[in-house]
Amino acid sequence: MRIKLTSLMVDDQDKALKFYTDLLGFRKKHEFPAGAYKWLTVISPEGPEDIELSLEPNANPAAKTFQKAMFDQKIPLAAFEVGDIEKEYARLAAAGVVFTTKPTRMGPVTIAVLSDTCGNLIQLYQPTM
Amino acid sequence: MLLAGYTFRNLCRARELLAESPDEHLSVKYIAREVAISPYHFIRQFEAVFGMTPHQFRIQSRLDRAKLLLAMGERSVTDVCMEVGFSSLGSFSDLFTRRFGSSPSAYKRHARTMVQVPGNFPQELFPGCLSLMGALPASAFRNFQEARPSLLR
Numbered sequence: 001m002r003i004k005l006t007s008l009m010v011d012d013q014d015k016a017l018k019f020y021t022d023l024l025g026f027r028k029k030h031e032f033p034a035g036a037y038k039w040l041t042v043i044s045p046e047g048p049e050d051i052e053l054s055l056e057p058n059a060n061p062a063a064k065t066f067q068k069a070m071f072d073q074k075i076p077l078a079a080f081e082v083g084d085i086e087k088e089y090a091r092l093a094a095a096g097v098v099f100t101t102k103p104t105r106m107g108p109v110t111i112a113v114l115s116d117t118c119g120n121l122i123q124l125y126q127p128t129m
Numbered sequence: 130m131l132l133a134g135y136t137f138r139n140l141c142r143a144r145e146l147l148a149e150s151p152d153e154h155l156s157v158k159y160i161a162r163e164v165a166i167s168p169y170h171f172i173r174q175f176e177a178v179f180g181m182t183p184h185q186f187r188i189q190s191r192l193d194r195a196k197l198l199l200a201m202g203e204r205s206v207t208d209v210c211m212e213v214g215f216s217s218l219g220s221f222s223d224l225f226t227r228r229f230g231s232s233p234s235a236y237k238r239h240a241r242t243m244v245q246v247p248g249n250f251p252q253e254l255f256p257g258c259l260s261l262m263g264a265l266p267a268s269a270f271r272n273f274q275e276a277r278p279s280l281l282r
Contacts, residue, residue, distance in 0.1 A: 098177045
């Protein structure tokens, strides 16, 4: 058993693709129409090409409720590792990305939390040990 | 931009107020005042956090509710249009079509063929996490190892 695919729910797949590629720097891997929606995945240019993040429509009312509750409680729904968190924070903040937590040391990692504009909080972390 | 904790909470509260008052009886200016942010900063910060302006969010909330009501199949398109706060059937229909890719009446007809038990919606109408993958033909995958085994049978 391997971890090769995980997903995030987003309120608009086109907007999400723009945010995750143009701003976060991921690369589109798959984009297939599936009814009114798409099968849409991105990969990291720095990571293995076969580990994909699916950007799924949060069309299901139950998904919306879950996503909103987690957001309101300031709980990130995904975490991405970065090499230099201060540099990423400065770059993304300058590009207009909103952070709810600035780079902060938390034991073995330094974390920062941003809004992906699609209904999720995303944590960036840099291992410090 | 780094948001202060209280601004984050206020923006979340504003989002709730917008979703709860789809018919615009609470103006954006009123909601900004309610959460103690100037209207200019409110619109700017709301858009930076949620990826759409308060007005766009309100329209989206109305259309999502309309979609649910249409899928339930008990109300006419005109009734649903009024229920979610649109006064013009034309602009409702136009916005609905642009967001969901089919007109309200076409969506209602499509939903009616799929919903057997009221309130029990099939995945095709409101897909859940990763469920889209199951709707794809095997040919959509670059190689068969990427497809779910059930798609290959």
